[in-house]
Amino acid sequence: MQNKQQNIKKLYILPFFFLTLCLTACGSKSLTQQQTTPAALPEETTAEPSKPTATTTAEPTQPQTTSAALTEEALIEIMQNACGSDLQTYLYLDMDNDGQKELLGAFAPDDMSAFHTWYASSDGSVCKEVLRSAMSFDECAMESIALDHETHVAINTYNLMGDNKQFSILALQDSEINCLAENKPGYVGTDNNGTIYLSVEDYDGMYDPDMQMYLTHTWKRTYLTYDKTQKTYKEYTAKQISEEEFLKLKNAKECLETIRAEHTKENTKEIQFSFFIRKNGILHVQCNEYDTAGFIYYSHYTMQYQDDTILDTPGEQNDGQMFERFSQFEAVE
Numbered sequence: 001m002q003n004k005q006q007n008i009k010k011l012y013i014l015p016f017f018f019l020t021l022c023l024t025a026c027g028s029k030s031l032t033q034q035q036t037t038p039a040a041l042p043e044e045t046t047a048e049p050s051k052p053t054a055t056t057t058a059e060p061t062q063p064q065t066t067s068a069a070l071t072e073e074a075l076i077e078i079m080q081n082a083c084g085s086d087l088q089t090y091l092y093l094d095m096d097n098d099g100q101k102e103l104l105g106a107f108a109p110d111d112m113s114a115f116h117t118w119y120a121s122s123d124g125s126v127c128k129e130v131l132r133s134a135m136s137f138d139e140c141a142m143e144s145i146a147l148d149h150e151t152h153v154a155i156n157t158y159n160l161m162g163d164n165k166q167f168s169i170l171a172l173q174d175s176e177i178n179c180l181a182e183n184k185p186g187y188v189g190t191d192n193n194g195t196i197y198l199s200v201e202d203y204d205g206m207y208d209p210d211m212q213m214y215l216t217h218t219w220k221r222t223y224l225t226y227d228k229t230q231k232t233y234k235e236y237t238a239k240q241i242s243e244e245e246f247l248k249l250k251n252a253k254e255c256l257e258t259i260r261a262e263h264t265k266e267n268t269k270e271i272q273f274s275f276f277i278r279k280n281g282i283l284h285v286q287c288n289e290y291d292t293a294g295f296i297y298y299s300h301y302t303m304q305y306q307d308d309t310i311l312d313t314p315g316e317q318n319d320g321q322m323f324e325r326f327s328q329f330e331a332v333e
Contacts, residue, residue, distance in 0.1 A: 069100035069122040079105050079120050082127045088115075091142045095151050095172035102172060104153055106140045115140045115157050119170070119177045131168055133157045134183040143189040145169070145196055147226060152180065154188035163201035163217065169233065181233060184328060188224070195280070196224040198235070200326045205319035209294035218320030221302070223280050225332060235329040238276035238284060238322060246275040246285075249305060255313035259287055259301060262314075267291045276322055279332055281305055284322045285314070 070078075072092040080086055083105075090105035100122035106115050117131035117140075133140075137157040145152040150171060158165040167188040169181040187199045198221065205216025223236040246252050256273065263271055274286040283305050289297040300322040303315030325331060 070124050072101070072103070075103040075120045075122075075124055076105070078124045078127055079103060079118050082120075083107065083116065083118050083129070085109060089140055089142055091144060091153060093144055093151060093153070095153065095170075096175075097150055104142060104155075104170065106142070106155065108136075108140075112136055115155075117155050117168075117170070130170065130177050131155060131179060131182070134166060137164075137166070145188075145190055145226075146194060147228070149228065152226070156187045156189075158187065163203065165199075165201060167198075171231075173231070178231075180231070181329075186326065196226070197221045198224055198327055202320060204321050205298055207296040207298075216319055218298075219318060220300070220320045220322060220326065221318075222326040223278060223282060224327070224329065225280070233329050234332045235325055235327045236278040236280045236282070237325045237331040238278050240324060241275050241277050243273060243275060246277075246283075248308070250309040251313050252310055255285065255301075255303070255310055255315070258314045259285060263287055263289045263297075263299075265291070267293065274322075276324065277305075283310070286322045288321075 075092065076087065076090065079090075085107045087105040088107045090103060092101050092103050094101045095104075096102075102122050103120040104117060105120075106117045108115050114133040114136055116129055118128065119130045120127040138160045139158055141156045141158075143154040143156060145154060150173070152169055152171045155168045155170065156165065157167075165185065165187045166183045167181065167186055168179060168183055169188065171178050171180055185200065187201075188196065189199070190196055200220055200222070202218050202220070203216060204214045205218045207214050222238070224233050225236060226233055247256070259273075260271060268289060269292050270290040272288040272290070274288075276284040276286065281304055283303060285301045285303075287299050287301065289299075291297070298321045299317055299319050301315040301317050303313065304311045
């Protein structure tokens with residue numbers, strides 16, 4: 001009987017023990033879920049904000065690719081601070097035709113020093129020396145050369161006395177300042193029609209037989225053109241032609257008669273002519289007047305022609321001797 005009662009107690013205890021194990025297991029699983037769920041939240045919250053952060057940092061970089069152009073005064077201040085000297089001359093202009101102006105400035109550190117030319121980009125981020133004259137000069141002048149696609153600048157250095165002049169030509173191409181000609185003889189500019197000229201000086205306006213030397217300070221012009229394919233300047237050379245070829249042009253005979261009359265004097269012994277023609281529509285008549293004392297006076301007339309007609313007779317007179325070319329540039333014949 002006692003054994004039977006003990007067996008009955010075991011029957012009651014076993015189900016209760018089993019129920020306790022189940023509740024304990026369920027409770028431990030639920031607790032585990034509560035502990036692991038918060039641990040996953042920081043990973044999700046840190047991942048999601050990173051997306052808009054990347055977007056917001058990318059957007060402001062786009063406007064920074066185009067910098068605002070500075071004023072003329074601001075660029076001058078930047079350049080003078082960079083070079084440590086006041087500018088003697090400068091040009092503030094749009095060299096690459098992008099709507100924003102750059103600055104070119106030149107100065108000589110002292111009276112016995114060469115001219116230094118500096119360039120500053122439109123936003124002032126680039127400011128550097130780009131050119132130095134080959135020797136000391138008294139003055140520096142800048143001449144703009146307006147082309148269809150860009151604007152170049154001729155840097156002319158010269159002395160106030162004598163015929164010593166040198167020029168360089170700068171261009172802004174592909175955001176880089178380039179020197180297309182450096183310290184070449186002469187002075188470069190443009191006339192009222194936009195024609196690019198190279199002026200050279202000499203002392204060849206008169207020959208003195210007693211001193212056996214040429215005298216008289218002269219200025220002569222040749223003409224340049226820019227080849228944008230080769231990115232270089234070339235010279236319209238003055239090709240010499242015969243008098244017969246010259247007289248084939250309309251108004252040529254009247255032109256020659258006018259020049260002859262102007263140079264015929266009482267002591268005139270002889271007048272010699274030579275003729276030069278350029279592909280840019282300009283021709284010259286060289287007139288050498290010999291007198292009875294042995295002096296020779298040299299002058300040339302410059303005029304325009306179109307097709308087979310001389311447009312202005314006798315044209316502009318200048319002292320000096322005309323030649324086929326005056327530069328080291330490649331010839332356009």
